[in-house]
Amino acid sequence: xxxxxxxxxxxxxxxxxxxxxxxxxxxxxxxxxxxxxxxxxxxxxxxxxxxxxxxxxxxxxxxxxxxxxxxxxxxxxxxxxxxxxxxxxxxxxxxxxxxxxxxxxxxxxxxxxxxxxxxxxxxxxxxxxxxxxxxxxxxxxxxxxxxxxxxxxxxxxxxxxxxxxxxxxxxxxxxxxxxxxxxxxxxxxxxxxxxxxxxxxxxxxxxxxxxxxxxxxxxxxxxxxxxxxxxxxxxxxxxxxxxxxxxxxxxxxxxxxxxxxxxxxxxxxxxxxxxxxxxxxxx
Amino acid sequence: xxxxxxxxxxxxxxxxxxxxxxxxxxxxxxxxxxxxxxxxxxxxxxxxxxxxxxxxxxxxxxxxxxxxxxxxxxxxxxxxxxxxxxxxxxxxxxxxxxxxxxxxxxxxxxxxxxxxxxxxxxxxxxxxxxxxxxxxxxxxxxxxxxxxxxxxxxxxxxxxxxxxxxxxxxxxxxxxxxxxxxxxxxxxxxxxxxxxxxxxxxxxxxxxxxxxxxxxxxxxxxxxxxxxxxxxxxxxxxxxxxxxxxxxxxxxxxxxxxxxxxxxxxxxxxxxxxxxxxxxxxx
Numbered sequence: 091x092x093x094x095x096x097x098x099x100x101x102x103x104x105x106x107x108x109x110x111x112x113x114x115x116x117x118x119x120x121x122x123x124x125x126x127x128x129x130x131x132x133x134x135x136x137x138x139x140x141x142x143x144x145x146x147x148x149x150x151x152x153x154x155x156x157x158x159x160x161x162x163x164x165x166x167x168x169x170x171x172x173x174x175x176x177x178x179x180x181x182x183x184x185x186x187x188x189x190x191x192x193x194x195x196x197x198x199x200x201x202x203x204x205x206x207x208x209x210x211x212x213x214x215x216x217x218x219x220x221x222x223x224x225x226x227x228x229x230x231x232x233x234x235x236x237x238x239x240x241x242x243x244x245x246x247x248x249x250x251x252x253x254x255x256x257x258x259x260x261x262x263x264x265x266x267x268x269x270x271x272x273x274x275x276x277x278x279x280x281x282x283x284x285x286x287x288x289x290x291x292x293x294x295x296x297x298x299x300x301x302x303x304x305x306x307x308x309x310x311x312x313x314x315x316x317x318x319x320x321x322x323x324x325x326x327x328x329x330x331x332x333x334x335x336x337x338x339x340x341x342x343x344x345x346x347x348x349x350x351x352x353x354x355x356x357x358x359x360x361x362x363x364x365x366x367x368x369x370x371x372x373x
Numbered sequence: 374x375x376x377x378x379x380x381x382x383x384x385x386x387x388x389x390x391x392x393x394x395x396x397x398x399x400x401x402x403x404x405x406x407x408x409x410x411x412x413x414x415x416x417x418x419x420x421x422x423x424x425x426x427x428x429x430x431x432x433x434x435x436x437x438x439x440x441x442x443x444x445x446x447x448x449x450x451x452x453x454x455x456x457x458x459x460x461x462x463x464x465x466x467x468x469x470x471x472x473x474x475x476x477x478x479x480x481x482x483x484x485x486x487x488x489x490x491x492x493x494x495x496x497x498x499x500x501x502x503x504x505x506x507x508x509x510x511x512x513x514x515x516x517x518x519x520x521x522x523x524x525x526x527x528x529x530x531x532x533x534x535x536x537x538x539x540x541x542x543x544x545x546x547x548x549x550x551x552x553x554x555x556x557x558x559x560x561x562x563x564x565x566x567x568x569x570x571x572x573x574x575x576x577x578x579x580x581x582x583x584x585x586x587x588x589x590x591x592x593x594x595x596x597x598x599x600x601x602x603x604x605x606x607x608x609x610x611x612x613x614x615x616x617x618x619x620x621x622x623x624x625x626x627x628x629x630x631x632x633x634x635x636x637x638x639x640x641x642x643x644x645x646x647x648x649x650x651x652x653x654x655x656x
Contacts (some may be wrong), residue, residue: 143616144579175579178586182629271583275590293517296427296458300554303461307558333426346465 097129098244100160100167104138106202107265108146108224111139117224120233120331130244138171145176147320153178153183156206158278160184160216163191166244168216170199170206172225174248177206185213192216196243199223201291201359204268209277220263220287220357221250221365231361242365252287252364255371259315263287263357263366266301268280273308275371281370282313283340285352286338289320291359295332296336298322299339306347316350321358380412381527383450384442385504385507387421389485390457391429391528392508402505403516404523412529418442421454428459436466439489443467443475443499450526451499453482453489455508460489468496469497475499478519479526482506484642487551492560494545494651498651500650503546503570504533504648514590525648535639537572538654542598546570546640546649549584556591557558562651565596568635570649571623572603574642578615584623589630599633604641 102114114134120221121132138157147155152240159168170177184206197210198219211218222235229235241247241251246371255261262284264272269288270280288305290298322336336343344351356364385397397417404415420438429439447470453460467489480493481502494501504525505518512518524530538544545567546553552571555561571588573581588594598621605619617625620637627634639647 128460144611178583182590252412270554271587273587274561275587277590278557278591299540300458300461304554304556304558307465307560309559310557328427330424330427337515 097131099133099165099267100169101162101165102134102171103152103155103159103230104130105152105156105170105180105206106146106173107136107144107151108141109138109171113224113227114138118327120236123295124237124240125244125321126249128244130283133252134171143352144174149183150180156184157187160192161187161189165195167196167198169243170223172223173199173201173203175202175336178271181206181209183357188215195336196336198239198365200244200263200363201265202268204264205272205277207368208264208269208279209270212277212279218368219365220356220361220368222347222363226361228361229361235361235363239365250365251300252366254318254353254355255302255366256285259283259285260369261285261366262368263289263320263355264313266290266298266305267293270301271323273304273311279309283315284356285316285318286311286314287318287355287357289355289358290322290336292324292326293322294326295328297337298325298336299332302339302343306343306349312347314349316325317344318350320355321360323359335357380414381636382414382448383452383526384445385417385421385452386438386442386450387429387454388435388439388463388489389428390455390483391424392417392421392454395419396507396510398618399510400519400606403519406522407523408428408527411527412500417437417454423474427457432462432466434450436463439463439467440470441566442471443458445473446471446558449480450479450525451590452485456482456484456486458485460485461554464489464492468492471498481526483546483646484548485551487547488560491547491555491562493625495560495562501651502648503651505646506636509644510642511645518644520583522648534615535649537568537601537636537638538649539568540653542566542568542650543652544568544570545651546572546603546638549573549581550576550597551587553584555586556594561593564594567597568599568601569594569599570603570638570640571599572638572641573605573619575607575609576605578611578617578619578622581608581619582615585622585626588628589632595630595632597632599635600627601635601638603638604643606642
């Protein structure tokens with residue numbers, strides 16, 4: 091896990107929305123005292139602070155930043171700085187340009203990052219994980235999420251892992267809406283035999299139901315070992331009241347599609363979001 | 374186009390949200406004077422006024438209403454009463470139960486109805502058309518949209534048709550979000566060689582971009598003859614400003630995917646929404 095000069099380097103890029111410098115300073119302060127015996131370098135690519143309309147820089151700038159970290163052997167991990175929207179736009183450019191250095195690297199993020207994580211997993215590149223990002227420091231109590239995630243990135247700390255994970259069964263985790271927009275594209279990962287964990291944020295119940303309908307109706311997804319439901323938070327009011335909650339509709343779509351419903355998953359857009367390595371994790 | 378007893382019957386069902394009786398009365402009043410020489414019956418299935426949480430009745434009730442009209446030879450057309458959300462939930466139940474009576478029937482609607490229309494077109498059942506629905510009477514000036522659509526349903530009036538339609542090239546029209554949620558499912562129609570017209574409502578620019586990214590990245594969709602952009606209305610503010618409008622992102626995704634961008638289409642969630650028959654229309 092050490093680079094040639096003996097340091098553990100984590101590179102942060104922002105394929106979606108931009109970060110503010112104050113946030114990066116807080117991450118560095120928080121990490122400063124965490125690993126007294128380990129030489130850990132956390133580096134925010136300058137692209138994180140760039141801006142182009144909705145995005146942290148143009149597609150070309152964001153793709154290049156991603157490649158800068160992914161293709162550099164000295165980085166142990168590529169950490170998505172935040173979500174928002176934008177990683178899907180980079181897939182077509184990034185995938186064919188990834189080199190061997192990307193293969194043993196950890197790629198970690200969630201929310202919009204799921205599009206790129208899914209595409210990397212589909213391509214068999216890297217060690218993919220769904221989990222907290224630096225922008226979670228903007229949540230009250232977010233420090234713990236960042237500490238857990240750093241301990242995982244630096245030392246492989248298993249305390250950060252989602253508790254239902256079973257070493258014998260591959261897993262994957264994704265935002266429902268992000269997964270629904272990967273379906274049918276050439277970047278959709280093969281999730282056969284996987285426990286698929288799904289979470290959502292800020293979507294009304296009818297959209298949660300609609301995304302689950304597509305996901306569970308897709309023949310390839312019907313090959314999963316089962317679905318676990320993460321938290322669906324900040325659900326806007328449905329007009330009229332939807333009449334069912336997110337667990338009821340997940341159970342219903344699982345039943346209709348013949349997919350085992352396996353219960354809840356400890357993931358979501360919140361500070362308790364646990365880490366889900368894709369596939370079978372190699373510690 | 375006449376039923377056995379010489380009457381032209383149009384049956385209205387509501388696979389998504391419910392209708393209110395006052396709306397159905399206005400449709401009947403408006404139609405009353407339109408066809409003095411033709412025996413036209415417009416019938417609102419009682420299911421339209423049913424209610425079950427988000428929907429106009431349970432899935433079972435809505436599916437049965439759809440089948441009541443679709444499988445009845447005396448109905449010339451099945452007209453979707455409104456959108457909302459719900460038609461995708463019925464596809465799995467409805468499709469295998471459709472009988473020969475459905476084959477020569479017009480199925481007309483838009484918005485959420487697009488999921489069922491796409492599935493019917495995929496299955497080669499009926500004469501599918503994207504166009505105004507009774508609920509458009511709730512829009513200021515909606516009377517004209519309803520009159521045009523009735524003239525099309527009853528007499529095949531071509532004045533209601535989308536003006537760019539070319540008899541030599543098959544076409545299809547759909548809401549972007551509805552299409553994105555059909556992709557990958559067993560109900561996705563084959564649109565190879567079609568002019569695909571897309572419209573959207575009430576989605577921020579980043580979601581329009583995200584849906585277009587999926588649509589144009591899907592290999593089957595890349596076989597279309599081209600894309601025409603309908604109106605994208607009531608776009609909520611994007612924070613930060615997206616930096617591009619809906620036509621710029623459509624042009625960009627078309628360019629990236631090698632799909633010809635053919636210009637604008639006269640469709641949308643508004644009173645000017647013109648009718649787009651799927652495939653090559655047989656008048």
